[in-house]
Amino acid sequence: MTLISSPVIIDTDPGIDDALALYLALASPQLDIKAITVVYGNSSIKDTTRNLITLFDVIDKEIEYFKNASPPNNDLHPEEWERERRILLNRFEWSKPVVAIGADKPMKATEHLAVDFHGLDGFGQIHTTHPHYTPKDLKNLKSNRYVMSSQDAIDEILTQLKNAPPFTITIIALGPLTNLALAYKKDKRTFSRVKQIICLGGAINSHGNTTPCAEFNFYADPHAANIISEATKGFSPLITVQNKIERLRRRDLVPLHFTVLPINVSCSFLLSSKDFTNYVTSLNTPLSIFMTAFMDYAFNKMRNYYGVYSLEMHDPVAVAFAIDILSNKSLAYTSEYVDMKIETQGIYTRGMTIVDSRPKPPSLDLNKSKTLERDFGIWSHLYATNVEVITSYDYKLFIGDFLKRVFNVDLFEY
Template sequence: MSTLVKDHTFLTDKMKKLILDVDTGVDDAQAIMIALAAPNVEILAITCSHGNTPLDNVCKNTLRVLKVCNRLDIPVYRGCSGPLLGRTCHAGDFHGKDGLGDVPDPDAPGLELLQKKRAAEAIIKIVNQNPGEVSLVATAPLTNLAVAVQLNPSFPKKLKALYIMGGNTESRGNTTVCGEFNFVADPEAAYIVLDRYTCPTHIATWEFSCRSSLPWSFCDTWLAQDTDKARFMEKISLHTRKMVQTERYKKELVGGPGFNSCDTYALAAAIDDTLVTESEEVAVTVELEGTHARGMMVVDYMDLLKKKHKVFIMKKIDKEKFKQMMMKALK
């Protein structure tokens, strides 16, 4: 059965070691910038996956964000270019064809800056070198994570925690009738990860992110900061902002219109244990068949799956604290 958990938190002064697995579109960029601005965070690696845009774009976009933040010292790894099975899908209409609003930078870093090792191998090596210390934040389709656990089945036990942006709890889709993009883009990978990663797992679902949206007035204030980071964010997010303010998209929103930076919720929860004020502990899996439900996250409220491992589904956050983190990211 599910259990509501309030203030499922613990405090520590220790530096938090993170690996970010991204498909860098605009909201991934926002998440990366929040992590870079957090004084208690050490980013050990950023691994890139297919998703919002083709893999080469994801890699270029990630390096571009790091350049804006003067952090090209962080190692970036190339991951999987497509799902384990099925067809590759992208979100070019939402984030722009290149993933960052189609406003290219002629001086953007080149792909020669990528590490030679592949993403799944890098994740395994870093976690094994830092047992019990690394939290993995996945804001992309879960292909890299699925490949990693197939290569090394025991390494997830050495993770401190896993934070995922993906899935849904009410069969409300944003890509298919019942499916959220990250899970629909690789349902088999999502199934494998939710089945075989038995470390503490926290999920920021599509409906949760919608209900945690911020007012557009905050977005205006956020982007009006007189910094290079804010100007960069304003430029790359213009396409997405126009998109989400169309009448068609407004109909898809669960909690009403607002500024929904989907990926940042999972990242923010990973770096601040007090951000999530209420969560629900329940077993989940992913539907792999069905005309309309392939890729949908299944929430086992009746305990019929008999799964020992349960995840924490985020329900509520401290919005004021979240706003402060967003503001700091662009300072």
């Protein structure tokens, strides 16, 4: 049976959980990663770019290690070890993305970086504590695992969408949405060729992780998040691809399919320090040593901040969710279509995700009726259902699948 991979662009601000998400994506044959576009966020654009290049460099170190590695224990039969070694050697061979550097600041808001949690370098200070993992010459570094784009991230996103058949490329957004909003503003028709945007962001009907009411990605650039949210006006899941293509031929704007995975859903997936130590740190390979350096930093932060010794797996869950959606699996998830805006001006409410929860008349069939437009000034649409929000996601085997795919280890409970 031939595995069909789905073309994606990953827009990311490589910090600690982004690194886990990217390794999961790169180890997943279901994804054909056309481009990885970098944005500021967990740290400065200089640091997030360096972190991404470091991730690839560590893969090269890992592969070199396994070319001549001995079996981890004497009980393993040589033939069995050879099968495992081939899996470990080939696990990151599925994609060779273009890497493009994007926005270094939000569109209008004052800059806010997540260095309080991720460290000044975005990676728990490992470029200081473990300098041997940092590539010496980032500008001239050559790798067979990616190609540096001659364009910035905004133009690279548009080029990828323009050169692909319409509505085939999905964007997985793991950081502030600045790159996406700038690409949309620059060329709305080309950007509207995107199949779907799957975004880790927002705190809906829950507290935030940056302020009491805002999640980090939406807080970092609320204007960008709101631009993408507003670009969904008129979207309906009932619209067919053929209908969208006809709109493109008429040079009409096609509403975006924007799927939001809020942190109040993704926060239920936890990787414990105990499991990480037992199943990853114990491997003592270049990748496990590298990952342990910044994960220990993150576990200590979680213990100091929240009294728990585990890490919420927000970004990796978003990648896993995207894989499941794109693989057309029958998933244990629920979603609803809502009208959503992002607060851009509030002092205490900046980045807050606001969903219109006003009751609808029981006689109104939104599948047959057009969205009502009224001149409210601030909120001009009534009964709109254009943004897809994930309300639950039940992936019981997530941690086991993550460890199996990235490290080829079996979790005890798996």
